Amino acid sequence: MPGARMVVLDTVNDPGTPGRMGDDRFGFDEAAGTAWALDGATDVTDLRPFPNAESGAAWIAEALSARLMVPPAADETPKAYFAKALTDVCARAETSTRIPLDDLPGEARPIASGMWMHVVSGRAMFAWLGDCMALLRRGGSVTVIGSPGKAEAETVTARRLLAVSPEERLAQLQTDRRRSNANRTCFGLDPHAASNLETQAVSLEPGDTICLMSDGLYRLVSPYATHTPERFMALVADTGLSGAVAALRAFEDAPGCDMPRLKARDDACGVLLRIDAMG
Known part of the structure; x- marks a missing residue:
């Protein structure tokens, strides 16, 4: 296909x-052919380095989403693009934080998962970190893009953390956050994560439909397993993304729901789009 929009x-x-x-953000620029879904990771300290934001998680998701409104340059690779984007987010953080970034402990440095796509020359380039x-x-088949194993691991992690005391749980969450920052496994205040x-x-192909989403919305597929990828896309085609959210909340609020969860109702965001031929 020579061109697509x-x-x-x-x-x-x-x-x-x-x-x-909430801690999720989405965005898009139809003219540039870009769209994204971001999920700020829930804060695990009470330091609140960004006092003007609802949370550190909300701050990083908002700051990165705003920066992604500037599209990549022609022929710029995703890694080069995100290295520049995260450099700009870090510079913004330095002017927004009440605690100097060099003094901010790893557990208080905000991070976010994200899925981004760019439509150009008849193809889509997807780029992501996290879950x-x-x-x-396309027709009756659905392709899963991302790292589904990370979403599937959520139940195991939740079950492990719910089995310990609140103090032990917080200590483990802080250890995990420091590890994520050190290993640069999510978007954050280190441009090298790119x-x-x-x-x-x-x-x-014309007629392709794509849904970018945070792990909160993907929970319908995994770990809740109330929908296959095909059923999920059929649902949003029929009822829109609000229908998916309604199905999500109905499952979470159902009496007797015993799925291990650290948050009873996680943030959920998504962008649903269609691919049309140019002209």
Whole structure:
């Protein structure tokens, strides 16, 4: 296909908790052919280095989402693009934090998972860190894009942490956050995380539909397993992303739901789009 353009069909950002903005963000630029879903990782300290934000998680998701409105340059690779984007986010953090970044402990340095895509020359380039996901529907088949193993590990992690005391749980969460920052496994305040970016190029066809989402929305597929990828894409085609959120909350709120969860109602965001031929 010589050329393609994306058309955004629907978006959603449901924080799960009334009265909050939440830690997820999404964005898109149809003219540039870019779209993304971001999920700030829940804070594990009470330091609040960004006092003007709802949380450190919300701050990093908002700052990165705002920066992604500047599209990549022609022929710029995803890793080069995100290295520049994270450099700019880090510079913004230095002027926004009440605690100098050099003094900020690893457990208080905010991170976010993210799935980003760029449509150009008849194909889509996907790039991600963490457990945000994408589903691409073509006809009756659906391709899963991302790192589904990270979403599937959530139940195991939750079960392990729920088995210990609150103090032990917090200590383990802080250890995990320090490890994530040290290993640069998510987007954060270290531009070198871009070197760990995972990418996948996919050829496009007119009529393809794609959903980018945070792990909160992907929970319907895993770990809840109430929907296969095919059923999920059929659901959003019929009812929009609000229908997926309704199904998510219905499962979470159902009496007797015994799925191990650290958050009873996780933030959930998504962008649903269609690929059209140019012209």
